Amino acid sequence: MTTLADPVPGGRPGDVERAVALSAELAERGVHGIVLAYVDTAGIGRVKTIPASRLASAAAWGVGMSPVFDTFLANDSIVSTDVLGSPDGDLRLYPDLDRLAVLAGQPGWAWAPVDRITQEGERHPGCSRTVLRRIVxxxxxxxxxxxxxxxxxxxxxxxxxxxxxxxxxxxxxxxxxxxxxxxxxxxxxxxxxxxxxxxxxxxxxxxxxxxxxxxxxxxxxxxxxxxxxxxxxxxxxxxxxxxxxxxxxxxxxxxxxxxxxxxxxxxxxxxxxxxxxxxxxxxxxxxxxxxxxxxxxxxxxxxxxxxxxxxxxxxxxxxxxxxxxxxxxxxxxxxxxxxxxxxxxxxxxxxxxxxxxxxxxxxxxxxxxxxxxxxxxxxxxxxxxxxxxxxxxxxxxxxxxxxxxxxxxxxxxxxxxxxxxxxxxxxxxxxxxxxxxxxxxxxxxxxxxxxxxxxxxxxxxxxxxxx
The missing domain is CATH 3.30.590.10 (Glutamine synthetase/guanido kinase, catalytic domain)
Incomplete structure (x- = not known):
């Protein structure tokens, strides 16, 4: 089952300790980088990557990403709404440790989906993964x-x-x-x-x-x-x-x-x-x-x-x-x-x-x-x-x-x-x-x-x- 709780700044109870253990396990398996993945409104998969050694930091404090991608098109043009599409602001990407997988087709890499929250620790209203988790x-x-x-x-x-x-x-x-x-x-x-x-x-x-x-x-x-x-x-x-x-x-x-x-x-x-x-x-x-x-x-x-x-x-x-x-x-x-x-x-x-x-x-x-x-x-x-x-x-x-x-x-x-x-x-x-x-x-x-x-x-x- 997927964890139904939203991520929080500092990490949910046990997340950081688990991420430290996972980092050590990934290192033993020859994994150097982790793909942090989400899907934008246009259906395009967007990613950031981190060294495997940074997983605990990502679990605690997330990784920065602009909210502008919520209004990207498939050709990377940008449209806007009254609150999205500007160069302003930042979000934090939090990996779901339950879903982390070592990529057999990409030696040296692991993969994890992310939820996106605001700098203040609140749900980002444009995060489709968070919305689905709430509906469920x-x-x-x-x-x-x-x-x-x-x-x-x-x-x-x-x-x-x-x-x-x-x-x-x-x-x-x-x-x-x-x-x-x-x-x-x-x-x-x-x-x-x-x-x-x-x-x-x-x-x-x-x-x-x-x-x-x-x-x-x-x-x-x-x-x-x-x-x-x-x-x-x-x-x-x-x-x-x-x-x-x-x-x-x-x-x-x-x-x-x-x-x-x-x-x-x-x-x-x-x-x-x-x-x-x-x-x-x-x-x-x-x-x-x-x-x-x-x-x-x-x-x-x-x-x-x-x-x-x-x-x-x-x-x-x-x-x-x-x-x-x-x-x-x-x-x-x-x-x-x-x-x-x-x-x-x-x-x-x-x-x-x-x-x-x-x-x-x-x-x-x-x-x-x-x-x-x-x-x-x-x-x-x-x-x-x-x-x-x-x-x-x-x-x-x-x-x-x-x-x-x-x-x-x-x-x-x-x-x-x-x-x-x-x-x-x-x-x-x-x-x-x-x-x-x-x-x-x-x-x-x-x-x-x-x-x-x-x-x-x-x-x-x-x-x-x-x-």
């Missing part, structure tokens, strides 16, 4: 509910020898083919070895649909740890890929045409160790609370896309009939539904039943995405939102009458439409707080302006190597 803690306190979550990671593997801006697939086999795996067998084997060393519980790795595309599915953790794991998985994939002369992209649309990279979220709610998505008397074994949770997700899904699909490139991926889940609909094992109810195999359903939310990609800040998804679901649970009829098949082929009857409406087709929906969604803006909600809007509008007038091919190229 509130759910446990108010509803007695905890969550398990996992984020799928899809990536395109390109040849490192290609021209700098271009993507040339590093393998040529068909989707899901043994041929493609054989072509990159040593690479995938080293990835799995690295994950095992780092304690990442891998369920499966396989070639995916798009050219040069692979996917890894990992085991569930509490939401904060699941978001941390998503960041760590991508750091590891990048490092191992470079060692094999490969270049990787997690962009939602590496190319303008075809299937893009998703970051589907798997989520389940639990109370007293019992899975609310199994053993109930509602559809497919869901409890009444689980059904209402799905209803809340669907109700807020148009606004959620501003968080889960936050890049102009995201909307090159969100196309009908490509299993991206672009309609406000749910279904049992239906891969065209935005929310897929997974019951699991007989004999494991009490443990395996969960929800898969599909209109999510890896341009999303995983802490923001999970926090907003949980908040939307809890809103449905609190208001006992009715769950509409499930869909089967592809909603893109429905008649207008059938789509209306089943509530299967198209999600926003552009980022600016998603921002409009987000502006109207009071729940999400309140959950994030005014500082972070305004940053989300400002950054999304900045990304829209950055690619104004570009055709789809140039939009894909603009973000190809950003994520």
């Amino acid at each position: 803690a509130d759910a446990a306190e108010r509803h007695g509910i905890t969550f398990k979550a996992a984020i799928e990671v899809e990536w395109a593997v390109g040849r490192g020898t290609a021209q700098k801006a271009d993507f040339v697939p590093a393998c040529s086999g068909p989707a899901y083919s043994a041929t493609r795996l054989v072509e990159l067998s040593d690479y995938v084997a080293e990835l799995m070895a690295a994950f095992a060393v780092q304690g990442v519980d891998v369920d499966q790795v396989h070639p995916e649909y798009a050219a040069g595309q692979f996917e890894i599915s990992v085991g569930p953790l509490d939401p904060v740890a699941a978001a941390d794991r998503s960041v760590l998985v991508r750091q590891t994939i990048r490092a191992v890929s470079l060692r094999h002369g490969l270049r990787v992209s997690f962009s939602p649309a590496v190319l303008a045409e075809g299937v893009g990279n998703g970051g589907h979220v798997h989520l389940s709610a639990w109370r007293d160790g019992v899975n609310l998505h199994s053993g109930g008397d509602r559809r497919y074994g869901m409890t009444a609370e689980a059904e209402s949770f799905v209803g809340g997700l669907l109700a807020h899904l148009p606004a959620l896309t501003a968080v889960t699909a936050p890049s102009p490139a995201s909307y090159l991926r969100l196309k009908p009939s490509q299993w991206a889940g672009v309609f406000t609909a749910w279904g049992h094992e239906t891969r065209e539904a935005a929310v897929r109810v997974i019951t699991g195999t007989a004999g494991q359903r009490d443990r395996a039943a969960n929800l898969e939310v599909k209109p999510v990609d890896l341009a999303a800040n995983p802490y923001l995405a999970l926090g907003c998804l949980i908040a939307a679901g809890l809103d449905g649970l609190e208001s006992s939102t009715a769950l509409p009829e499930e869909i089967t098949g592809d909603p893109a082929l429905f008649t207008a009458a059938r789509a209306t009857a089943q509530g299967a409406f198209r999600l926003p087709t552009t980022l600016d439409r998603a921002v409009e929906e987000f502006r109207k969604d009071q729940l999400l803006r309140v959950v994030l707080g005014p500082v972070l909600a305004d940053a989300v809007i400002a950054v999304r509008l900045g990304e829209i302006a950055a690619v104004a007038g570009l055709d789809d091919g140039l939009v894909a190229a603009a973000y190809r190597w950003k994520y």
Whole structure:
């Protein structure tokens, strides 16, 4: 479990002593530096690094970092809100010692996610990791509910020898083919070895649909740890890929045409160790609370896309009939539904039943995405939102009458439409707080302006190597 307490100046009880012991252990393992990692509003991973010998100091007093990165765009341009985006101020980055990992793909380095607090020791309102931790803690306190979550990671593997801006697939086999795996067998084997060393519980790795595309599915953790794991998985994939002369992209649309990279979220709610998505008397074994949770997700899904699909490139991926889940609909094992109810195999359903939310990609800040998804679901649970009829098949082929009857409406087709929906969604803006909600809007509008007038091919190229 991730520690739910906020960091404090001077360190929480036992943190400094633990960090001293960890520093000695890291030195014995040949670790010289520690990557302190967080994700900004645009979905870009930002880092500072410290010598391993400075871990105790970082645990006690943090490491300085400007708050301006909350309003950075993917191209490193800076936008602003009424409180963010200036050169003023400073924050402190505090490493989560529970999540520290030695990086198998980067010899000599360890990694830890951070929370950001102010110089006065208060929560930084723009820290998405802190916001997610608060949402999870509130759910446990108010509803007695905890969550398990996992984020799928899809990536395109390109040849490192290609021209700098271009993507040339590093393998040529068909989707899901043994041929493609054989072509990159040593690479995938080293990835799995690295994950095992780092304690990442891998369920499966396989070639995916798009050219040069692979996917890894990992085991569930509490939401904060699941978001941390998503960041760590991508750091590891990048490092191992470079060692094999490969270049990787997690962009939602590496190319303008075809299937893009998703970051589907798997989520389940639990109370007293019992899975609310199994053993109930509602559809497919869901409890009444689980059904209402799905209803809340669907109700807020148009606004959620501003968080889960936050890049102009995201909307090159969100196309009908490509299993991206672009309609406000749910279904049992239906891969065209935005929310897929997974019951699991007989004999494991009490443990395996969960929800898969599909209109999510890896341009999303995983802490923001999970926090907003949980908040939307809890809103449905609190208001006992009715769950509409499930869909089967592809909603893109429905008649207008059938789509209306089943509530299967198209999600926003552009980022600016998603921002409009987000502006109207009071729940999400309140959950994030005014500082972070305004940053989300400002950054999304900045990304829209950055690619104004570009055709789809140039939009894909603009973000190809950003994520």
